[in-house]
């Protein structure tokens with residue numbers, strides 16, 4: 001749309017007013033001229049006839065006195081009238097002129113106006129008048145031309161006036177409206193739509209358009225506000241859901257401990273930290289004793305409850321915020337204790353062993369409750385050791401604890417490299 005050249009509406013309207021006005025004026029002048037041409041000749045002829053009659057009334061006295069000095073001036077005065085080609089006073093009944101003005105066109109022709117000159121009811125001569133039709137037509141055309149020029153001048157004045165009014169009442173307010181709309185930017189849709197029009201008692205279409213645009217502006221603003229609020233609300237919901245998802249992705253749903261995925265991400269970091277800063281790191285394997293028997297005897301729901309209680313106990317009993325626990329698989333958990341010496345890890349495992357034995361009581365359907373025990377394998381990270389090797393050593397200690405009768409803590413002895 002912006003490729004199309006701009007043309008002010010006032011200019012377009014003015015041009016079409018000028019063209020159509022000129023065409024209308026030409027048509028009007030043509031019609032008037034045509035009408036004038038037909039009637040003006042008749043009117044002029046009638047006027048000349050009246051003048052001839054007045055002359056025929058005034059002349060008899062001078063003719064009677066046979067006084068050409070009196071007749072001639074009257075004929076000359078009358079011949080000055082436009083359209084008179086020839087004027088003559090003729091002898092009564094004859095064609096011989098007593099006095100005449102103009103070219104002698106009467107020879108062999110009959111006069112256009114032929115009036116008797118009467119004295120006391122007796123004809124004492126005749127007044128003959130020939131009309132100059134070419135002069136009459138010329139005067140008609142001159143009158144037409146003058147009226148056309150006057151119409152043209154009137155049209156020019158009218159067009160100028162229309163142009164001024166269009167500029168003031170249409171072009172300028174429309175330009176102000178366009179400028180005000182251009183000022184509305186995405187960041188400031190609320191900018192006031194002011195056309196700076198002088199105060200008036202009435203409203204026009206431009207006021208209507210401006211009012212409609214203001215209404216639209218308010219509705220768009222309200223809609224944008226609603227959208228902003230909705231987006232903010234949805235963003236908050238999404239963020240909460242995302243947080244929840246993040247937690248769920250790394251959490252074992254049954255026990256609330258880290259899951260195997262979280263372990264595989266966090267454990268290498270713990271080992272890398274211990275290696276880089278040469279800090280102590282210990283791991284403790286935890287496994288519920290004879291868990292298969294529990295499942296087989298009391299059913300999987302009770303087995304699940306045992307695992308949930310064990311997981312909760314492990315999570316809540318961990319010493320520092322840097323310690324963490326993951327469900328390694330089945331009924332097996334692994335505790336990762338950064339900054340813990342072997343002894344500290346053994347002490348923690350022993351404390352947990354006692355708590356499992358004393359505190360976990362899973363109520364049974366038939367009455368009473370189920371008491372459990374757990375075995376622990378403990379190992380401390382040694383310089384140069386990989387995470388897998390550390391886990392293998394702790395797992396081996398768990399196996400040893402099981403083998404030694406369960407419900408005990410078995411620490412790994414340091415391996416001399």
Ligand SMILES: Nc1nc2c(ncn2[C@@H]2O[C@H](COP(=O)(O)OP(=O)(O)OP(=O)(O)O)[C@@H](O)[C@H]2O)c(=O)[nH]1
Nearest residue numbers: 287288289290291292293295300303304330331402
């Ligand atoms: N209820 C329940 N049972 C599970 C779950 N994961 C693994 N198990 C069961 O845990 C049992 C593990 O048994 P085993 O590996 O033989 O070990 P155990 O019976 O505890 O014997 P020890 O470890 O030698 O004391 C199997 O019967 C698995 O089916 C679980 O999420 N819920």
